[in-house]
Amino acid sequence: MRESTCAVSRAKVKFRLACLVGALAGISASGHAAAEVFVAPFGGYSFGHSGVDITDNEDEVTSSLKFSESSHVGIMLGKMTKDPGNIYFLYSRQSSDVRSGALSSEVLSDLDISYFHVGGSLYFPNGNFKPYITASLGATHMAPDSQYSTETKFSMGFAGGVSYDISENIALFGEVRGYATFVNSNSSLFCGSTECLWRISGDVMWQGQANAGVSFKF
Numbered sequence: 094m095r096e097s098t099c100a101v102s103r104a105k106v107k108f109r110l111a112c113l114v115g116a117l118a119g120i121s122a123s124g125h126a127a128a129e130v131f132v133a134p135f136g137g138y139s140f141g142h143s144g145v146d147i148t149d150n151e152d153e154v155t156s157s158l159k160f161s162e163s164s165h166v167g168i169m170l171g172k173m174t175k176d177p178g179n180i181y182f183l184y185s186r187q188s189s190d191v192r193s194g195a196l197s198s199e200v201l202s203d204l205d206i207s208y209f210h211v212g213g214s215l216y217f218p219n220g221n222f223k224p225y226i227t228a229s230l231g232a233t234h235m236a237p238d239s240q241y242s243t244e245t246k247f248s249m250g251f252a253g254g255v256s257y258d259i260s261e262n263i264a265l266f267g268e269v270r271g272y273a274t275f276v277n278s279n280s281s282l283f284c285g286s287t288e289c290l291w292r293i294s295g296d297v298m299w300q301g302q303a304n305a306g307v308s309f310k311f
Contacts, residue, residue: 120284131179133169133266134195138162139187139206143297145276158169158293160204160300167208169246173310176215183210183229183250185302202237202283206300208272209234210250223256223264233274246298248274254304262310267303270274274298 140162146157164187185208190200212229229250236243251307254268275297283289 100278116121126205129173129310131156131169131171131173131181131308131310133181133308134166135266135304135305136164136166137213137302137304138187139300139302141271141299142299143283145206145293147293152201158191158298160191160206160298161200163187164190165206165302167304167305169197169308174213176212177218177223178215178225180213181229183208183231202241205236205238207234208232208248208250210248213218216256221258223258225254225256225268227252227254227268233272235283239281244283246274246276252304256308264310265306267305267309270302270304271289272300274300 095276115283139160141160145158161285165183166184167185169181169183171179173179187206187268189204189206191202191204208231210229210231212227214225214227216223231248232245233248233252234245238258249272252270254266254270256264256266259266276293276295
């Protein structure tokens with residue numbers, strides 16, 4: 094039964110991804126001929142604290158949930174707007190692990206954290222330099238070891254950065270981005286076939302990213 098639930102969860106994420114990409118493709122197709130679409134691969138470092146307390150269901154010990162800091166990769170697909178700015182779909186994936194407390198060396202489970210977001214940016218051009226702000230919303234997908242269930246939660250993102258045009262169609266960018274993932278307080282997290290790993294207490298899990306990438310316009 095649990096394997097069936099996990100399969101359904103993964104199918105839902107894939108369906109959301111297909112819908113978001115399809116929506117952006119439709120937006121681009123409906124725009125005028127001069128509209129610029131872009132692809133922007135990026136990488137960086139993820140950091141921050143979950144902001145959630147966990148209680149072990151076996152020994153009833155309460156501690157803070159900690160996602161380990163590590164590198165991540167991602168990509169944005171979108172189109173430029175007249176503001177000037179852009180609208181985009183963002184996918185980001187981090188391979189991390191879960192620990193009990195910020196200073197703990199005990200790894201409770203490996204964990205892949207993925208963000209599926211749609212968003213928009215507003216630029217403030219100054220020559221080739223383009224400082225910008227951006228906001229997004231979507232889903233956070235957390236996949237622990239195979240014996241536990243995956244979790245998909247609503248999340249929001251916000252960022253500030255700067256882009257530099259090195260040619261008409263290529264730009265470098267760097268940014269700092271924050272994510273807030275909303276969870277149900279006093280619920281369970283990462284359930285196995287017979288029981289859940291933890292009970293959680295908290296409403297928001299926080300994570301930050303420092304990103305650098307390159308944008309290709311077409």
